[in-house]
Structures are given as C-alpha cells and as structure tokens.
Amino acid sequence: MKVYCTSPWIPVEWVCAHGHEPCGVWAAVDELPSATAEGVCPFARALVELASKNHQAAFVFTTACDQSRRAADAVLLQSHTPVFLFNLPATWQTPAAHRLYRAELARLGRFLERLGGFSPSYLELMLVIRRYSEQRAMLLDLIQHSPARQAAEAVMQYFWPDHAKKPASAGKVTAHGVPVALIGGPLLPSQWGIFDVIESAGGRVVLNATEPGERCLVPQLTLSTDNSDLQAVLADHYLDHWVDVFQRPNTRLYDWLAVRIAQRGVRAILLWVNLHCDLWRAEAQTLRNRFGLPVVMLEAHDIPANLNRVTTRLAALIETVRSGSRPADLHQPRKSEPYAVQRTNPGDSP
Ligand code: SF4
Incomplete structure (x- = not known):
C-alpha cells in the first residue's frame, strides 16, 4: 500500500x-x-x-x-x-x-x-536501514556538486523513488551568481521554477533548506553488531539529528544553518513561506539578527503566479548584495509589499 x-x-x-x-x-x-x-x-x-x-x-x-x-x-x-x-x-x-x-x-x-x-x-530491518542510509550519504555528497534543481529532484526521489520515472535533469554547478540560501517550508515540484527565477536574477542556491531539501536528510546511520534494538537505534538517530523550525528551542536549526552558510559563502537568505505559516514567517527577524545577511521573504503562492514580480525583487536584492549597498540604499518595502529586504549588520558588507 x-x-x-x-x-x-x-x-x-x-x-x-x-x-x-x-x-x-x-x-x-x-x-x-x-x-x-x-x-x-x-x-x-x-x-x-x-x-x-x-x-x-x-x-x-x-x-x-x-x-x-x-x-x-x-x-x-x-x-x-x-x-x-x-x-x-x-x-x-x-x-x-x-x-x-x-x-x-x-x-x-x-x-x-x-x-x-x-x-x-532483525535482518530485514537492518538491510532496509542500511540501504536508505547509504542513499542519504550519496545524496548528501551529490548535493554538494549539483545544481540546486537537480539536487531537489534527487531528494524528492529519495522520499518517493517511484514518483518520477524520468531521470533527474542534468546540469552543471555554475560558479556564477551570488550564493544564496533558500530556507523554509514545503517546496513542491511545481514550484521548482523558483531556482530558475533566482538564477535569472543573478543568484544561485547553494543551500536548499526547504522541505524536502538537504535539511531533511538525517546523516548516515552506521550500524554495528552491538545494535540489538534496531528500532530504538533508528528512532534515536532521527531524533538526534532532525532539523526543523518547530523544535524548542530551535537552536539546532540555526546551528545547522550557521555551519553551511559559512562554508558556502552565502550572501543572502531567501525565506520560503506559505500563506498562514506562522512558524517559518516568524523566523525572518531571527535569521537577519543571527546571520547579519539580507533576508527576502518569498511567498510560496507567488510561484508561478507572479514570476515577473518575484524576479524583479530578487534582481534588486542581488544587485544590492553585489554593490555592497549600505542599509539606507536598500529597497524599503511599502506596507502592502510581501517582501522585505534588510541588512541588520551595517558593518557586514558583502
Ligand atoms: S503551516 Fe507551515 S509548517 Fe504547518 S503545514 Fe503549513 S507550511 Fe507546513
């Protein structure tokens, strides 16, 4: 079933x-x-x-x-x-x-x-745990060397191998584009156009922490002959490693992000939120404060409905990051605008 x-x-x-x-x-x-x-x-x-x-x-x-x-x-x-x-x-x-x-x-x-x-x-469970664990390890490696869209397809296939019979799209990682992190809730295949929009605006996603993205892959689980209770080992491994916004405190989410944002030279954060998703929406200010990077909130319902508008906003952000504008130069959202671009650490010029 x-x-x-x-x-x-x-x-x-x-x-x-x-x-x-x-x-x-x-x-x-x-x-x-x-x-x-x-x-x-x-x-x-x-x-x-x-x-x-x-x-x-x-x-x-x-x-x-x-x-x-x-x-x-x-x-x-x-x-x-x-x-x-x-x-x-x-x-x-x-x-x-x-x-x-x-x-x-x-x-x-x-x-x-x-x-x-x-x-x-015991044997059946061990073999299945090993198989999935090895897949995750391969995926985590592949993500480092793949374009964001191709990586998203691969992660989607991990969670449902038969959902798409077609092979994952090919592509090369480009060194061009301002490195950005895409962080937030569910990102559906029908919304993967956001990767192209980001690229056409001059950015590239080097960290996909949406759902299901890199954030959703717990590390490889290495079993040993001492593991008499595999169910408990599996449960503890997940609980010890999952990274999500609903955890209290959600320090693990920020620690996980901090390592990757630093390693990959992320220069701006795109916060991907669904309408009425208070959990992710509430993180915008904390992300700004913690990382001192500009944060743009992207409303999921704008993709693909309002591609042009989103592209324009992102292009403005990328331009701002490239030029190293001071806070006063940044786009100030009107009250009705869903996007906010701010740099909270004035000394953190990109
Ligand atoms: S409110 Fe947010 S966390 Fe909850 S189901 Fe919707 S997108 Fe997911």
Whole structure:
C-alpha cells in the first residue's frame, strides 16, 4: 500500500521495512489551492484534498504544527482514508522525548501491520536501514556538486523513488551568481521554477533548506553488531539529528544553518513561506539578527503566479548584495509589499 508521509521525520525506511511503499507527499501535490479558508495553510489544505481522494492509500500526519494536526482531523472527518497522527516531540534533549519518539515509531509499526504490512525481522530491518542510509550519504555528497534543481529532484526521489520515472535533469554547478540560501517550508515540484527565477536574477542556491531539501536528510546511520534494538537505534538517530523550525528551542536549526552558510559563502537568505505559516514567517527577524545577511521573504503562492514580480525583487536584492549597498540604499518595502529586504549588520558588507 502507498503510505504518504507528510513529514521528513517519519522514517521512510520504517514504512518500507513494514512492506509498504513510502511516498513523500510533496511529489503528490501538483499545486497549492489558490483559495483557502481564512487562516488555513494552502499546503495543509492540499494534503486534506489529496488524502480525501486517496482511499486506497494511508496518510501519516504529524503534530509538527497546528495546521498539520487539524488536517489529520479533517481527513478523518470527511473520508475513510486511513490516517495516522504521529506525535513528534518538539524537544530532543530529554529521555522523555526519546521515549515518546520510540513509542510513536512502535505505534506506527502496528498501524502499518494492520494495513496489511508485517513486522520486519532483525535482518530485514537492518538491510532496509542500511540501504536508505547509504542513499542519504550519496545524496548528501551529490548535493554538494549539483545544481540546486537537480539536487531537489534527487531528494524528492529519495522520499518517493517511484514518483518520477524520468531521470533527474542534468546540469552543471555554475560558479556564477551570488550564493544564496533558500530556507523554509514545503517546496513542491511545481514550484521548482523558483531556482530558475533566482538564477535569472543573478543568484544561485547553494543551500536548499526547504522541505524536502538537504535539511531533511538525517546523516548516515552506521550500524554495528552491538545494535540489538534496531528500532530504538533508528528512532534515536532521527531524533538526534532532525532539523526543523518547530523544535524548542530551535537552536539546532540555526546551528545547522550557521555551519553551511559559512562554508558556502552565502550572501543572502531567501525565506520560503506559505500563506498562514506562522512558524517559518516568524523566523525572518531571527535569521537577519543571527546571520547579519539580507533576508527576502518569498511567498510560496507567488510561484508561478507572479514570476515577473518575484524576479524583479530578487534582481534588486542581488544587485544590492553585489554593490555592497549600505542599509539606507536598500529597497524599503511599502506596507502592502510581501517582501522585505534588510541588512541588520551595517558593518557586514558583502
Ligand atoms: S507550511 Fe507551515 S503551516 Fe503549513 S503545514 Fe507546513 S509548517 Fe504547518
């Protein structure tokens, strides 16, 4: 059975080891609804529509945000699609958080068995964990040497190998363009045009920390013969390494970003947010303060609807970064404008 995972923190290898086909849900959402009820995140709304139409599949939602939680409730109310709501701990530092995540993984396993799956043997689980782990290691290496769009396709295939039969697009990493980081929530294949828009504006994405991007790949998990409880090892590995905005404190997100922003010479940050996604939207100022880089907020619903406008904004940002303008020279958004460009550290000239 197809099991749609709505979060990168549902281990796809766990679903696979139980005899089901894990499907990263991002590849299944063609485009976001143009209109949603007031306060409803379009991505969460799209998941409800997708799940309500797919009675032959199962959906795993998480408690990462209220919108996701409510989406799970809505699907349960309006359809017969099997739904599992996974309690993701917002903290990771305590034994209680580890116990919770391990218990949720076990509960998900029982859910998958009830759907016709099976409980994997030690050997079966070990082989599946190894396979996925090696894929992640290869992917993390490939991302370093691939154009952003090609890397995004490869990561999408990791979360759902069969979603696209066509080979990933070819391309070379170009040394041209101002290096930028794209950070934020769900980035769908129908929105990958944003990579071209950024390039045509004179930038290039050297860090994709959207969902599912590089941020969503936990490091390789090396198993040893001492690992008697593989389920616990898998759970702890995920909980010890996932990087997301809903964690409290979300220092791990900033520490993860800091290393890569420094290593890759990032000179501007593009914050990718969905309508009504308060979690990511709230990070704009903290990103500015922490990294002293200009931050532009990109509204996901503007791609592909308002490509020209987005291109113009980005070109202005790139020009600003190139020229090393002082804060007073930067584009000041009008009240109604969704984009804000600011440099918070006047001494940090690019
Ligand atoms: S985009 Fe934001 S609001 Fe929507 S489901 Fe994801 S985290 Fe929640």
